[in-house]
Amino acid sequence: MSVKRLVFMGFGNVGQALARLLLQKRDLVQRDYDTDFIVTGIYTRRHGAAINPDGLDIHKVLNKLKQGGSLDSLSIAECPTDSIAFIHTYPGDVLFENSPVNHHTGQPAIDHLKTALELGMDAITANKGPVVHGYQMLTKLASKMGKRFLFESTVMDGAPIFSLFRAALPGIELRGFKGILNSCTNMLLTEMENGRTFEQALEYGRQIGITETDPSADVDGWDAAIKVAALSTVLMGIPLLPQDVQREGIRGITPFDLESARSQGKRWKLVCSARRNGNDVEARVAPEMVGPDSPLYSINGTSSYAQFETDTLPGLGIVESDPGPETTAYGLFADWLQTLKQGG
């Protein structure tokens, strides 16, 4: 049985959910992949960092963070404060990159992933930035190193979108897609339909941990535009930046608009769409009224939906209901299992 050394860059809700999932699935990984794992490094921005080439005690790590403590005390040696230097300290076999990212540049996530690949590690992330801003470079580098750059959790959390096209839809051509890809705005619209004001809905979103302190990335359609850009770049092979996506957020949608839609049996949704046009793609994020004959109509709260138009299937839709950090963690876990499948 081979033992893989896992390194976590960033260890917030998603990283911790992944650690719990790994513990829960350890027997399965041993049985089906003849593989065990140890966690040799965890780096956080605000809760310290820890390294141990023989493997950290994951239970102790999770408990320490639960108590609000620092990881420093669990480390066998002092950790570099620089995140790139940290990855160099004890390179493992896999880097799980889930650190805070600048969506306009994809940094520092891109540099973390690049460093990992250069050191011969598989590089797995739930951060969209590196896909939009570094897909070509990171994919080429991974291929050169005989490693993988995987990012299933970046769009629709752990629902299999990229792996669906990679592994389950061979020989297909994607012509376009349409969907609801931003959980936060869909939740806000749902709450406003239920009578809350925009401000009340935002506050509710903050309480349940869906809405950021500064909600503008979601509310103004940037997050949705980044996801559209990621899908276009990876699945349609047409590199697209978020600023190339025609974008309108939900600030213009009033309670009156929602009530008016309801009286017509319809709902307002923040709809993402993209369509291939020769070697180019027309991409858009904008509020649309949808009726009950559309699958978008029944997508409530934080659920999401993508419908793909291909040359051979007239319409294929994927619904993800009620995601949470555990859902995102599953996408990262599934990516890791894909590297085991490939690597033998």
Next chain:
Amino acid sequence: MSVKRLVFMGFGNVGQALARLLLQKRDLVQRDYDTDFIVTGIYTRRHGAAINPDGLDIHKVLNKLKQGGSLDSLSIAECPTDSIAFIHTYPGDVLFENSPVNHHTGQPAIDHLKTALELGMDAITANKGPVVHGYQMLTKLASKMGKRFLFESTVMDGAPIFSLFRAALPGIELRGFKGILNSCTNMLLTEMENGRTFEQALEYGRQIGITETDPSADVDGWDAAIKVAALSTVLMGIPLLPQDVQREGIRGITPFDLESARSQGKRWKLVCSARRNGNDVEARVAPEMVGPDSPLYSINGTSSYAQFETDTLPGLGIVESDPGPETTAYGLFADWLQTLKQGG
């Protein structure tokens, strides 16, 4: 470039759509899989059969059938009238099995697939019967021969269900599913909502080629039950026969029921469901009223939907819109590409 020899057992709408798709995708198969193909045998029950170890002219075959002619005149030698003997005549590399099947036994499809595997061919089918009645035997035989038994098109046509779980959802446990899996009854209910009587809806279904001469397999829920049994057997690892599925068809649904549902903002759907219970599964096909908060509500006409409940994703749904023979053909084509991926 290797050349694969394809044999078609049954060559109706689906087989012919597959032949057209193969011609359309030939360049892609050559480029991405370093593989070309010839069709060395086609067997039909009512339109003759043809063999040619150097490859039949597919265009001529399709034209001949379009004109209502027999394939016999295109054969370089007399074909055995027995279908098993036919497969033995010039064994190819792949058998596409789409002949008329007895749903209570899975025959003669099971024997066709078994023969192909024994002869060292990959065995691919759109027939549900062999999955429900022969899954264990055919899968074991395929494994022993180093070949594949694949059947993506048996449930939800070409939408990737089996390959999704096989290739894109590693390490996941399926706990249950719910959905609309029978196109015919969903179309009948949709037409009845639009004011047609049951008999008129049946007649309309016959005109568009959706309803069988004897519609009872669909209307009484047998087709749906077979699909539930196939999903349980393959994806949950719990062998189930159609008769093990608690089953109620749509004969009891009256125009009054549909109108009554509409007045409540709901719709009647023939809903399939299954849930793991220890080593057993509780499976059911029955009409249910669903509201607009359910993804099932917006599934119109011949479209279908399946929602999967797993241990790691709270809800994952797959929608297939407006399928036709081309959609089923894509599933068979995708299965074949999977064998190329595996075999190298």
